[in-house]
Amino acid sequence: MAAMSGLALGGAAVAAAGAGGAWLWRNHGQLAMRRPLSEWTFTHMDAVMPVEAVPRGERTRPLAGVPGALEVTYRFDGRELSLTDLHRRTNTTAFVVLRGGELVHEAYPGRFAAAGVRFQLFSLTKSVTSMLMGIALDEGAIKSTSDPVTGYLPDLAGTAYDGPTIGQLLDMSSGAGGLEDYLDPTSDVNRLERAVTRRGSARDVVRSVERSAQPGTRFNYSTIDSQVLGWVLESATGISLARYASAKLWQRIGAEHDAYYFLSRGRPRTALGGGSFNAAVRDVARLGLLMSRGGVLDGERILPQEWVARSRGSELPHLAVGALGPSGFPHYGYSNQWWTLGGPRRAFTGLGIYGQFLYVDPEADLVIAKTSAWPTADDPARDRETIAAFQAIADHFVDHQNR
Secondary structure: OOOOOOHHHHHOOOOOOHHHHHHHHHHHHHHHOOOHHHHHHOOOOOOOOOOOEEEOOOOOOOOOOOOOOOOOOEOOOOOOEEEEHHHHHOOOEEEHHHHHHHHHHHEOOOOOOOOOOEEEEEEEEEHHHHHHHHHHHHHHHOOOOOOEEOOOOOOHHOOOOOOOHHHHHOOOOEEEEOOOOOOOOOOOHHHHHHHOOOOHHHHHHHHOOOOOOOOOOOOOOOHHHHHHHHHHHHHHHHOOHHHHHHHHHOOOOOOOOOOEEEEOOOOOOOEOOOOEEEEEEHHHHHHHHHHHHHOEEEOEEOOOOHHHHHHOOOOOOOOOOOOOOHHHHOOEEEEEOOOEOOOOOOOOEEOOOOOOOEEEEEEHEEEEEEEEEEOOOOOOHHHHHOOOOOHHHHHHHHHHHHH
């Protein structure tokens, strides 16, 4: 979610402003999202917004292995580059690589980064919401992805979300809302951001979204779709998103650190199923390991295998790699709140603006978690370069294995 943490910085950004206080107050949202201040913002959301903890369990699942150097190069725009180059060029703040379930490499180039620091994951939250949805379906709290959204949220009857199914929202094909334009102050996502950070009503924003396409026919990336999915989960399970995530996912993967969702300022406070999850990077990698292993960790099935398969790609033509249109980059497809890459290994990744990644290549038995503080919310070149580096790392391990 684009500027969700920026405008929230509030008085904390201007506490020591002095003579420039008035100017800073008018512009603190933009400043909070600019480098280098953004590195602080992205690691201190619990200092600037209300939060709800996602407690870890009593047992931590150890990550075996001894992290060391990773001498891998990748080719981008005609140049051969190192991982050090990647971190410098794409403003990496934290970087963890798991191979064969073991921690083989980690780095924390960010000013405020460390193994125990919780990072704002922005829209990578959407992939976590998908995992929770898969668990809720497996347990019967939600009957089917074919269920209409209004079966769980009757107050959305008569809105653009009256008609679309849960599955269509998972695939960003609800037909509700327009292009998610972070630069347009009147866009739906920016109206949602203002409601969350200025004590408005997120529910009223969602109810006001207009229908733009027939459900199930067109990809349109939408944080509001994911927000609605979070509310569906809360309605179906009867508990908050944070409590459900803790009991059904965070404790079961053996997370090292508590995570948290930041919440809306206005009451009733709500977590953002599309953009407010904060977690330590090793624990994010543990989520990727669960996906890489087909939903099983240490012999315990946490996610249905078919849910993981659904997240690796879709047969629907409008979700294919290169077919997403103006709200997706050409090197991606989409499915189940994950960005898909196709190809023989069918790798896939969770994404968040400003450069948050959870890359999963089950065929290479590889997971990469990367947090960043890009200068802008979206950056096609930095995105392509990051994926090129990830694919080179995967190729490195596959080639080494086949020798």
